[in-house]
Amino acid sequence: xxxxxxxxxxxxxKRGQNVTFRCDPISEHNRLYWYRQTLGQGPEFLTYxxxxxxxxxxxxxxxxxxxxxxxxxxxxxxxxxxxQGDSAMYLCASSFxxxxxxxxxxxxxxxxxxx
Amino acid sequence: xxxxxQSLFLSVREGDSSVINCTYTDSSSTYxxxxxxxxxxxxxxxxxxxSNMDMKQDQRLTVLLNKKDKxxxxxxxxxxxxxSAIYFCAEAYYGNNRLAFGKGNQxxxxx
Numbered sequence: 001x002x003x004x005x006x007x008x009x010x011x012x013x014k015r016g017q018n019v020t021f022r023c024d025p026i027s028e029h030n031r032l033y034w035y036r037q038t039l040g041q042g043p044e045f046l047t048y049x050x051x052x053x054x055x056x057x058x059x060x061x062x063x064x065x066x067x068x069x070x071x072x073x074x075x076x077x078x079x080x081x082x083x084q085g086d087s088a089m090y091l092c093a094s095s096f097x098x099x100x101x102x103x104x105x106x107x108x109x110x111x112x113x114x115x
Numbered sequence: 116x117x118x119x120x121q122s123l124f125l126s127v128r129e130g131d132s133s134v135i136n137c138t139y140t141d142s143s144s145t146y147x148x149x150x151x152x153x154x155x156x157x158x159x160x161x162x163x164x165x166s167n168m169d170m171k172q173d174q175r176l177t178v179l180l181n182k183k184d185k186x187x188x189x190x191x192x193x194x195x196x197x198x199s200a201i202y203f204c205a206e207a208y209y210g211n212n213r214l215a216f217g218k219g220n221q222x223x224x225x226x
Contacts, residue, residue: 004157033213042119042203042216043158056212091157103148104214106157 004107006092012113013082020078021110025094032075033104034067036060037089049075050097082114119206121217128225133191135220137204140185147180148205148214149189158203161189191222199224 005024013019025032030051035043046065047057051072061067064082069075079086089111093104119139127133139147145166150158164171164178164187171178177190187204201221205214 035214040218042205042218043214044216045213048212058213093158103160103163105160106150108155108157 004092004094004105006090006107006110008110009108010111010113012115015084015114016081018078018080019082019112020076021090021092021112023075023077023092023094023107025074025092026105027073029094029096029105030072031095031097031104032069033093033095034075034077035091035093037091037109038087043091046077079112082112084114087112087114119204119215119217121204121220123218123220125220125222126225127194127222129194129196131194133194133198133222133224135189135191135202135204135222137187137189137217137220138185139187139204139206139215139217141206141215146207147178147187148207149176149178149187150203150205150216152201152203152219153199161202194222194224196224196226198222 007022033048034046037043045058046061047067049069052069064080067077089109091106091109093106095104121137148163149161151161152158162173162176164180175192179188201219203216203219205216207214
């Protein structure tokens, strides 16, 4: 297992287009998290899944954002009608529920640029 | 609510010690973490401390927690050029459904 994988690493899109990112967590981890990080800031929580269930969503996750984890393994984050303010690094992390207090494993992120 | 504050920039000579500070406002936080982020990369967990501890040492890293002042610090002994990065502190509630991060502290190690 090579850790948490995110694809693509970089995405440039025109304003108004839809984009989808993928995250493959560490295989035995049943929790998966999405965070967003803008330049010069720390990551901000967006949402998390336990297995296939989306258990919590931040108010940052507007109705243009949707996340899924259909089989409790990989997850996708879709942004519809992208805006320039969506430009950020989107980070995925995973953990095993029983040891989640000991920290997550983060992926390298997908950097989105909306032009 | 969650509000984590960090100072922004630290320059240190190779071989010296670095100290990075962080304050948090939510006294119900149960775990506090230090993460490292190198350019263009994700976050790497360095260490964590449970809120009923005052200190934790892990090789070159020493974490001090002052619950009364809600102050967390990370000391890196014998700082190396590979320690150049942005360091984030983060806090979590019991169950760790979400982490609240500070803005980060950039450490630049001068050879």
